[in-house]
Amino acid sequence: MKMTEMKLLFIIFVAAKIGHIKTQCIASVPTIRYVPSCPSDEESWRKAELQKNCQSLAEIQTCVQDSSKFKYHCLVNTFLNATLEVCAPIRFLTGYCADFNIQESKVTENYNIDCTKLRPACPPRYESTEIYKLFICSLKENFVSFVSRSV
Template sequence: MNRPRNLITLVNLLLFYAEVSAFTGCQKSILTVRHVASCPKDEVSWKAAAIKMNCDSITQNCAMSLGLSTPNHRFQYHCLVNSDKNATVEVCALNRFIFGFCAEFDINAAVVQENYDADCKTHNPPCPEFYDSAEAYKCKKSYF
């Protein structure tokens, strides 16, 4: 049986989750929202879109004010469905780790969060079991 290994993995994930998945909204993100027809589908086009959006140039102190001064929390390019699931948006937002679901951006809360209506393990190919929200291109299924 793999119980000890599974238990160790679960404990590590819970500790990791507690550190990097807090709801970390940043009102400055709302100013960067752009509606787009679709998101980049691969790492190369994702990085090109990130360069064009230039999130690094935006002055914000959201991570610091939330006590998240680690490299795990950065203001980064995202391309996600909105929380109403009726539009795709590009946005500069604090990244977080997503576990088992697709990511979405809640414009009202100014936060990247799990989209509990989209279990990305069912995609073909499936999304990683957990991933950085700023790498959502790893989940290739369209929302609409």
């Protein structure tokens, strides 16, 4: 192995150890629970958030340094065929609906659903924990309907 390759591997290793390269949040996996639907208003969201009790894991998880960023989410899965509750790091989304990618153990943007072009449109930037405000992104039935229209 060349010296430059070794240096690059070392940098990647150090960055991963200090948290600059985190692609998965293994602490989220045991918190996954499939549900029939997600809360559709703030009161229901707060009630589900309290019941899920993500703050009990927030201090011991290692996905994000700031434990206040490890929160309750209710999202569709990547395949758009199930709704789940999960404790995961907050993610800022840029105009696409969020999903929870089980294989990658993280909240991701679904680039097939540009919610800025839908009515009502989502804001160009929003927090993953505010999905309940975006009716179009909060129900798997909306995704199925949208995807079948755009195919």
